Amino acid sequence: MIRVLVADDQALVRGGFRVLVDSEPDMTVVGEAGDGGTAAALARELRPDVVLMDVQMPGVDGLEAIRRIAADPELGGVRILILTTFDEDDYVIEGLAAGASGFLLKNTDPGQLLHGIRVVAGGEELLSPGLTRRLIARTTTRAAVDHDVFAQLTAREREVVALVAQGLGNDEITRELVISPATTKTHVSRALAKLGARDRAQLVALAYRHGLVRPG
Missing domain, CATH: 1.10.10.10 (Winged helix-like DNA-binding domain superfamily/Winged helix DNA-binding domain)
Structure with a gap:
């Protein structure tokens, strides 16, 4: 069973992810966080396999939460999947550098999101060719x-x-x-x-x- 923590400042978005994840027989949502500080604390408490991490959240943002999780030696088994939008490319680069294992757009197909969770939980990185090439075009100058x-x-x-x-x-x-x-x-x-x-x-x-x- 893949244990998932959802971190997003919008309750409706978290609820949608919970319904989607909990509908799968091999994964379950073990917690929700509305900000990065709560996400990092819950990661220590719950030890999820995967954290779905929004980057723009009030207070402690997702990037700082990624850094806190990655810096904790006891959380080496926690994998982080960034959820981003088209206008947050710089956050993706910082997130990968901080310790995330990959990224997906928030409007990605539900099946691709579930596949991404399984890929990251299995110890692989999720680096979509189309999305990474778009990042190259927009951020590498x-x-x-x-x-x-x-x-x-x-x-x-x-x-x-x-x-x-x-x-x-x-x-x-x-x-x-x-x-x-x-x-x-x-x-x-x-x-x-x-x-x-x-x-x-x-x-x-x-x-x-x-x-x-x-x-x-």
Whole structure:
């Protein structure tokens, strides 16, 4: 059973998510929070598998709640899925950097939301290719790459990180670069270790914030 905590400042939205999640035989909503401070406190108390986290909430916002959860060593098993709108791209980047495992638009199809919860609960990152490419087009405007951040990566590792940032999975990267699946996995693992990133979501955040990925 996947245990879900819903954090959103609108009671109607929380109620809708609860009905949707509770309708599934393999998941249940264990708590609701109307602000980030309550979300972080309930995460410590309830230890959910997944937190559906809105970013714009009164008082303590979702970003700070993500930071608090990610910084607590006892909450290492709690995964966070950001729920965002089209005009909150910067929040997504900050959220991934803070420790979220992925993001979805609030108006996403219900089936995709349920799939996303299962993906994140299973330990994977949810990085939709379409949404990440849109983020590239709207938020990546730096004139040059911050070479200091990526200096320790090989040229091939940089290529792989850039493709991860565009939302490609390992199979797609393997086909794009015409390399073996094992080689792709090795490049991703080495990039994670060299950059001190916890997961692919943080690789995406680093690529955006430091100009490795360019629009187009």
